[in-house]
Amino acid sequence: LNRVQQLPKGFVWGAATAAYQTEGSTKVAGKGKTMWDDYLVAQGRFLPDPASDFYNRYEEDIRLSAEHGLNAIRVSIAWTRIFPNGDDAEPLAEGVKHYHELFACCKKYGVEPYVSLHHFDSPAALFNQGDWLNRKTVDAYVRYAEFCFREFREVKNWFTINELISLSHSQYIQGNFPPNHHFDVTSGIQSQHNELVAHARAVNLYKDLDETEHLGGRIGMVNVLTPAYPATDSPADQHAADLYNAFYTDFIMDGAFLGHYSARTLSLINEILRANNATLTVEDSDMEELAKAAPRNDMFGLNYYQSAFIAAYDGESTNSFNGTGDKGTSCFKFKGVGQQVDMPGIPTTDWDWLIYPQGLYDTLKHISATYPNLPVIYITENGLGHKDPEPDANGIVADPERIDFVDQHMEKVLQARAEGVDVQGYFIWSLQDQFSWANGYNKRYGLFYIDFDTQKRYIKQSALWYKELADTMADAQ
Numbered sequence: 001l002n003r004v005q006q007l008p009k010g011f012v013w014g015a016a017t018a019a020y021q022t023e024g025s026t027k028v029a030g031k032g033k034t035m036w037d038d039y040l041v042a043q044g045r046f047l048p049d050p051a052s053d054f055y056n057r058y059e060e061d062i063r064l065s066a067e068h069g070l071n072a073i074r075v076s077i078a079w080t081r082i083f084p085n086g087d088d089a090e091p092l093a094e095g096v097k098h099y100h101e102l103f104a105c106c107k108k109y110g111v112e113p114y115v116s117l118h119h120f121d122s123p124a125a126l127f128n129q130g131d132w133l134n135r136k137t138v139d140a141y142v143r144y145a146e147f148c149f150r151e152f153r154e155v156k157n158w159f160t161i162n163e164l165i166s167l168s169h170s171q172y173i174q175g176n177f178p179p180n181h182h183f184d185v186t187s188g189i190q191s192q193h194n195e196l197v198a199h200a201r202a203v204n205l206y207k208d209l210d211e212t213e214h215l216g217g218r219i220g221m222v223n224v225l226t227p228a229y230p231a232t233d234s235p236a237d238q239h240a241a242d243l244y245n246a247f248y249t250d251f252i253m254d255g256a257f258l259g260h261y262s263a264r265t266l267s268l269i270n271e272i273l274r275a276n277n278a279t280l281t282v283e284d285s286d287m288e289e290l291a292k293a294a295p296r297n298d299m300f301g302l303n304y305y306q307s308a309f310i311a312a313y314d315g316e317s318t319n320s321f322n323g324t325g326d327k328g329t330s331c332f333k334f335k336g337v338g339q340q341v342d343m344p345g346i347p348t349t350d351w352d353w354l355i356y357p358q359g360l361y362d363t364l365k366h367i368s369a370t371y372p373n374l375p376v377i378y379i380t381e382n383g384l385g386h387k388d389p390e391p392d393a394n395g396i397v398a399d400p401e402r403i404d405f406v407d408q409h410m411e412k413v414l415q416a417r418a419e420g421v422d423v424q425g426y427f428i429w430s431l432q433d434q435f436s437w438a439n440g441y442n443k444r445y446g447l448f449y450i451d452f453d454t455q456k457r458y459i460k461q462s463a464l465w466y467k468e469l470a471d472t473m474a475d476a477q
């Protein structure tokens with residue numbers, strides 16, 4: 001099973017979490033509502049409380065991390081614990097104190113925090129006014145970012161926004177995140193652009209502040225890349241894959257790391273906009289902000305889960321993919337872009353996501369060849385959502401599928417590294433089992449199993465394997 005025999009010296013070997021998916025305690029200490037709170041109650045399927053109770057149990061999880069060889073953890077700050085409405089005049093002291101304590105705990109155990117400012121959890125008050133489609137959210141976000149940069153000086157690794165594309169896609173194309181719009185292409189592209197502007201403004205702010213206030217850390221963004229391959233070698237399918245890649249990858253990568261949208265990307269995006277009677281509005285100062293920020297990113301956080309195989313499609317957009325793992329991927333049809341097709345022979349997860357490690361390698365090679373300004377890369381999420389068995393008599397959870405998944409993907413990371421792609425770390429998604437936005441609690445990703453009735457933590461075999469690998473790194477030093 002083990003392809004990966006040894007980790008390179010100094011490699012960041014971590015696990016990822018997000019505030020809303022782990023913390024619970026959504027109604028304590030003055031915390032404001034996020035865009036999910038009322039939505040989840042209305043849906044009545046799953047609730048975010050107590051999630052993994054990380055708000056109260058973080059020390060146990062960080063201790064477990066250290067004991068299993070992790071030297072880093074991704075966490076996010078819940079904006080609504082600091083500014084309950086997103087743009088309040090004064091921060092909430094208890095929220096600020098909470099995150100200082102969390103970061104102190106990381107330090108105590110030698111687990112370096114990589115901190116996102118936004119992980120799918122916009123304040124409800126701003127969401128109700130249009131979320132990222134409203135420039136007011138961008139302004140409020142930058143103010144919140146400035147507060148955090150100055151306040152949490154112990155944080156040396158910042159990420160601006162998690163997975164800009166997933167947020168736009170899930171909110172306005174697939175429609176499985178609030179506000180549940182389906183194929184609202186104008187909002188889908190506009191929110192990508194506005195989030196990029198927010199990202200760029202935060203990077204520029206951090207770098208400017210660093211010059212005068214010596215913050216001494218690094219900043220970058222996290223995005224998920226899902227490379228599209230043509231379903232056949234026909235020119236039509238090839239073009240569909242190009243369109244898909246433009247909408248789902250190139251637009252954001254260009255904006256963040258070129259500082260402008262390339263002529264090729266713009267031409268493909270315009271073709272999609274025309275097919276959907278959609279528009280994109282760019283304000284004068286936006287492109288200046290993007291151009292200034294592009295070379296100032298210190299890191300790129302790449303999330304990778306799956307690849308997509310795309311055939312040409314000109315019919316009406318439809319998506320009957322319900323994410324519960326019984327439909328295949330072939331129900332996603334995006335007018336003027338393409339349709340996803342099932343690929344017999346490529347294994348899938350319990351939720352029908354293609355398991356395709358080659359896609360990670362191809363993506364790493366592609367972005368490093370395409371973006372000369374690309375900073376160092378961290379794999380900030382990669383992992384297997386799986387229906388894990390319950391703990392055995394010894395309290396251990398058998399998850400050989402997850403070990404195999406990480407092993408196969410890490411092999412591709414190390415291969416790309418050997419060929420000169422500067423990947424300096426890997427964070428498994430996720431540290432402990434946690435709330436999955438559209439799938440609730442039975443889609444488990446963690447190194448540590450959580451009994452969601454008792455909140456007791458159990459060790460998975462993957463955590464033991466993680467430690468074994470971490471030990472090979474220590475030995476090599």
Ligand code: BG6
Pocket residue numbers: 018021162163166224303381385429435436437438439443
């Ligand atoms: C990424 C997110 O999109 O993938 C995580 O950053 C998310 O927040 C993860 O949980 C896995 O997705 P899902 O839908 O399986 O929970």
